[in-house]
Amino acid sequence: MPVVDAWMQHPTLRHSNHEMFDSLRRWTGQGLLEEALPIKATLATMAAADVEIGLSAAWYGPQGPLITNDEVAEFVAQSDGRLRGVAGVDLTRPVQAVRELRRAVQELGFVALRIVPWLWxxxxxxxxYYPLYAACVDLGIPFCTQVGHTGPLRPSETGRPIPYIDQVALDFPELTIICGHIGYPWTTEMIAVADKHANVYIDTSAYAAHRYPRELxxxxxxxxRRKVLFGTNYPMITPAQALEHLDDLGLxxxxxxxxxxxxxxxIFDL
Incomplete structure (x- = not known):
């Protein structure tokens, strides 16, 4: 069956070797990259698990971009239609951020915005965030974000579904919000928020199928069944690893x- 990966990134060296991912490298046994990962390696990893489309995101943080929108656009251009771009922006420069988001969608063809709250x-x-939410509604694209605890070495409080996602959905009922990383250890909260709001969804990135919480x-x-999307958080987890025990879920x-x-x-209008 074809697969769409709702949360992944083709990494740059600035991204993959960042010190904040030391904990993830410790968990996965991955070392530092010595040279940039070629796009053909990512496409081969996707093909091995029948991933037809990967939503490849930019990463912008307080110290500057780890993966720029233009780098993502280049990855997409080299992917033979297998990747779609997800924009990032500098949250601390709201006017420029809205302009950059519009450029990414209208000129580069990106299909969503992703901001990782713990990074900021x-x-x-x-x-x-609020000017960007209005821009997402205006552009007709989803807002993607992270919920749950933070694997990287940063505080986790920003990942709570309640009150944060709940309040944003109340303030912007037309905004489609996709919450990555399941929400653990607040998974029940995340499910409650997805039930409450028609446009709130969950993706399973950063978790292999055998580690999905029972309530999810x-x-x-x-x-x-119409509220949950598959995601990997590649390259931290490959699609094959994420799907290995899928049959055990009894879907x-x-x-x-x-x-x-x-x-x-x-949801992404692919």
């Missing part, structure tokens, strides 16, 4: 199709 140590309710599996099997064919690609195609 600012929760999604901070006023600096139950949600995916039932009322949440029916309709749920499997929605989870692996149907929901993402609909």
């Amino acid at each position: 140590q600012l929760p999604p309710t901070d006023r600096l 599996v139950d949600y995916l099997r039932g009322r949440g 029916d064919d309709e749920t499997l199709e929605l989870f692996l690609h149907g929901n993402a195609r609909r």
